[in-house]
Ligand SMILES: Nc1nc2c(ncn2[C@@H]2O[C@H](COP(=O)(O)OP(=O)(O)OP(=O)(O)O)[C@@H](O)[C@H]2O)c(=O)[nH]1
């Protein structure tokens with residue numbers, strides 16, 4: 361006899377159904393709409409620039425969206441490499457090379473890296489365009505769609521490529537609401553798109569990474585869990601910036617104990633002078649997201665783990 365699969369609890373406003381502790385099912389309505397728009401516009405572009413966060417190159421991929429790419433060519437951009445531990449970036453470069461995937465790490469939007477991006481785009485799209493030139497037809501501009509999960513820096517990248525502010529940016533998931541074309545010189549056009557998360561986050565561990573980089577809102581995982589996750593990493597491998605900001609820490613200290621100390625050091629107190637855990641979590645997350653705790657990797661290549 362067939363048993364009927366139990367229905368998921370109704371999603372909350374964020375689309376989190378919370379049916380089990382490990383996977384986070386969610387798909388807010390606006391992301392579903394954005395995904396449909398992306399699928400509709402895919403045929404209009406020559407190339408996909410898939411932007412991910414260099415601190416977590418696989419966790420920040422949207423494999424669900426990637427299924428719709430078909431044979432469309434893509435270039436993976438690993439953004440915010442300036443916030444990643446350089447040793448991790450080297451490991452990931454080797455990993456992508458071994459997996460024959462074309463990637464470009466972007467650190468501080470250096471002009472030479474942006475020029476390299478344009479060069480790679482031209483190389484990838486050269487074939488069909490040469491065909492047109494041979495027939496005496498002037499090829500149309502190269503059109504690219506910039507895709508990725510929220511807050512990975514899609515709009516910032518577009519602004520840097522255009523050398524002026526075209527798209528709204530900000531450390532907040534879901535800032536870009538609509539698709540918009542931007543023109544870079546020399547026959548290149550870019551389509552900015554709203555960040556889209558896959559409908560399901562695989563595990564709470566991934567959820568913590570995604571929340572730490574602010575691809576999903578703090579409320580989805582909870583500030584305490586995410587701040588503790590960041591602290592745990594830094595207690596194990598303290599960066600000079602972390603020690604300078606919060607003081608030295610011994611590896612036997614738990615994130616909770618250290619959070620108390622941070623509260624004292626930084627005078628993060630409630631009315632009445634008691635340490636405010638909420639303020640400590642907020643401070644840790646803000647410091648991490650602003651790069652004030654140094655260069656920190658959030659994911660190792662699978663073969664290395
Ligand atoms: N430190 C650092 N911050 C960056 C970098 N690139 C982008 N940011 C910041 O990251 C935040 C998100 O950037 P956006 O360009 O708005 O990201 P997005 O992918 O367009 O986000 P959505 O539109 O929400 O999907 C902003 O606060 C940027 O200033 C970088 O290379 N380094």
Ligand SMILES: [Mg+2]
Nearest residue numbers: 514515535536
């Ligand atoms: Mg944006």
